[in-house]
Amino acid sequence: MLRFTLLWLLVFFLSLVSSSARPAPFAMRISCGARQNVRTAPTYALWYKDFGYTGGIPANATTPSFITPPLKTLRYFPLSEGPENCYGINRVxxxxxxxxxxxxxxxxxxFDNEPLFEISVEGTLIHSLKSGWxxxxxxxxxxxxxxxxxxxxSICFHSTGHGEPAIISIEILQVDDKAYYSGPERGKGVIxxxxxRLTCGTAKPRFDEDYSGDHxxxxxxxxxxxxxGQNADEPRSTENSIKQASDAPNFYPEALYQSAVVSTDSQPDLAYTIDxxxxxxxxxWLHFAEIDALVxxxxxxVFDVLxxxxxxxxxxxxxxxxxxxxxxxxxxRTVAVSGRTVTITLHPKEGHHAIxxxxxxxxxxxxxxxxSSAEVRALQALKRSLGLPNHFAWNGDPCVPKEHPxxxxxxxxxxSGRKWFIDGLDLSNQGLKGFFPDDISKLIHLQSLNLSGNTIHGVIPSSLGTITSLELLDLSYNSSMDQFLKA
Known part of the structure; x- marks a missing residue:
């Protein structure tokens, strides 16, 4: 009876631990251009076959760096398919x-060996490739x-006229909601x-996975x-365990703190500059751990940071x-930078040099x-019904990033609503041969609509008359269109 009771208590305790354990974070890795799922060494990471793209062409890939995932394919987006192409991933x-x-x-x-293009995430421009990347x-x-x-x-690639965007992989990896929280100004409206990201005092590039870091x-x-810099500092390393490294919400790998650089007598200030x-x-974000045996x-x-x-x-x-x-x-610390460089300087004040x-x-x-999502859906219906040419693209968000409408x-x-809306459309003289969709009425802020010089056929939907803001409608030179409103 005692043995049964102890066994029951053990099972109960383990169930509590299991139920309270944090679930694994959501992770979606896409091998662009791949036709089947693949796994890669050394961590056996799963990469899903390509999906969610608006266009483009799969091709064999050359990886430009040894840190690039060892995948064999990519997806590139010819300029003939328009200036914007995107991946849209659902169920995130x-x-x-x-x-x-x-x-x-x-x-x-x-093919151009070094395409230059821009990238946006959720309509916000986050990156522009520079020559020499x-x-x-x-x-x-x-x-x-x-x-x-x-x-x-939504992840979009915006052509700048210098080669065709080519993407090897996309990763969407969940982190703690409070990760890198730095104050009230750091909210959900900030990217x-x-x-x-630098690990100091070592020559080995690492991912968190290489450090056996928390997912x-x-x-x-x-x-x-x-x-x-030459003679500017000396490396330090330790094999001792580091406390408080892998704590929430940022979950830094412990090994990150097992190497460092320390300034020297000839160069007491420890300085790093980045463009x-x-x-x-x-x-x-500056990381420290006292791993020097002399301290x-x-x-x-004791040192200051400038x-x-x-x-x-x-x-x-x-x-x-x-x-x-x-x-x-x-x-x-979050700071405003007006120039083109950031220089971080550690200036010793007491005792040993900076680290x-x-x-x-x-x-x-x-x-x-x-x-507005309703207006985006209306434009997508218009794109399909009118058969817009490829060079229009019309992928992603119509209004953002503002550099690529x-x-x-x-x-x-x-x-007041913190949303963009469409107040004008000019698709004149584009060789359009489709028809008017009823969804046009969902563009409720439309003030001008110019579809002249095409061969749009069919009738004008009566729902167009419900757009009370419409002031200018030009449907001239569409010989195939019945000019009477649909009953």
């Missing part, structure tokens, strides 16, 4: 996500932290674009930097602030408000 649980896109090169000699490991992908709230995610961390990529886009806000107690290493010459943290004492040696300490383990820099981007569509922003 509401939450906070890392969205990462790896670029590729088409494995054919007659194939030569830099940290430029072969774009990554952002974004809240997805309506069960879908963090990864500018740089809720989003499998971040850490670019190695063994030194900030950035000017006139932007940046969120800076055994509080007060033995950003572009301005002190942002005073008298940093890692042991005192973290509570112990071999204990992680993370500091964050740092890792650096993260994000560009803070205000998320764009999207176009749909051709022929005029947009206005409703400040």
């Amino acid at each position: 649980p509401k939450g906070h996500y890392t969205v990462r896109i790896f670029f590729g090169l088409i494995k054919q000699p007659d 194939t030569s830099h490991d940290d430029q072969v992908f774009a990554e952002s932290l974004v809240f997805l709230l309506d069960g879908t995610v 963090l674009k990864t500018t740089s 809720w961390g989003g499998d971040r990529y850490w670019e190695p930097i063994r030194t900030f 950035v886009d000017p006139n932007k806000n940046y969120s800076i 055994t107690d509080a007060g033995q290493r 950003l572009n010459g301005d002190t942002i943290f005073k008298e940093i004492d890692i042991v005192k602030m973290s509570g112990d040696r071999y204990t992680a300490l993370v500091l964050n 740092i383990n890792a650096i993260e820099i994000f560009q803070v981007i205000a998320a764009e408000s999207k176009t 749909w051709s022929g569509a005029d947009c206005q922003f409703d400040k």
Whole structure:
């Protein structure tokens, strides 16, 4: 009887632990251009076969960097298919996500070896490829932290006339809702674009998975930097365990804090400079752990942290602030940067020289408000019924990003509703041969509609008369159209 009772208690306890354990985060990895699911070494990660695309052509891929997922295919988007092409992924649980896109090169000699294009996520422009990106490991992908709230995610590629966008993979990886929270201004209307992630004092590039990191961390990529400059610093490393590293909400891998750089007598200030886009806000995350055997107690290493010459943290004492040696300490500050560089300087104040383990820099981007979903559906119905030419594309959001609106569509922003709407359409002289859809009436803000110079046939739907804002309607030179309203 006692044995049965103990066994029952053990089963009950295990059930409580199982029921309270956090479920695995949502993860969707797409191998673009692939016709079947694949798994890749060394972690046996599952990549789903290609789906959700609006167009494009699958092709064999050349990977520009050793950090690129070892996938054999890609999807590229010819300029003949229009300036915007997208992936639309449905059934994404509401939450906070890392969205990462790896670029590729088409494995054919007659294609442009380095296409330049722009990327948007949920209508917000997050990245513009720069010339020479194939030569830099940290430029072969774009990554952002974004809240997805309506069960879908739209990722679009915007041609700039310099080659054809080519995408190897897309990752949608759930992270903690409070990950990288830095204050009230850091809400669901903000996107963090990864500018740089550095692991200091080592020459080994790593993903979180390589560190056996928690999956809720989003499998971040850490670019190695063994030194900030010749004779400027010295590496430090340890095999000791690091406390408070893998805690919520950011779940940093413990091994991130097991290497560092320390300044020297010849260069007491420890400084790192990175190029950035000017006139932007940046969120800076600095990682510390006292792993130097020479420092055994509080007060033995104290330094200030400056950003572009301005002190942002005073008298940093890692042991005192973290509570112990071999204990992680993370500091964050969001700053406005007017110039084209960010310089982080650690200036010793007392005791030993400065030390740092890792650096993260994000560009803070205000998320764009999207176009009314009803009006987007009406435009998509119009696209199908009129048979718009490929060069129109009409993929993604009609009004955002503002740098890439749909051709022929005029947009206005409703400040009270925080939505964009369509107030004008000019599709004149485009060789359209389709017909009017009834859904045209859902463009309730339309003020002008010009479809002249086409061969649109059929009748004008009476629902067009319900658009009370319509002031200009030009259907001239459509010889196949019955000019009477549909009864």
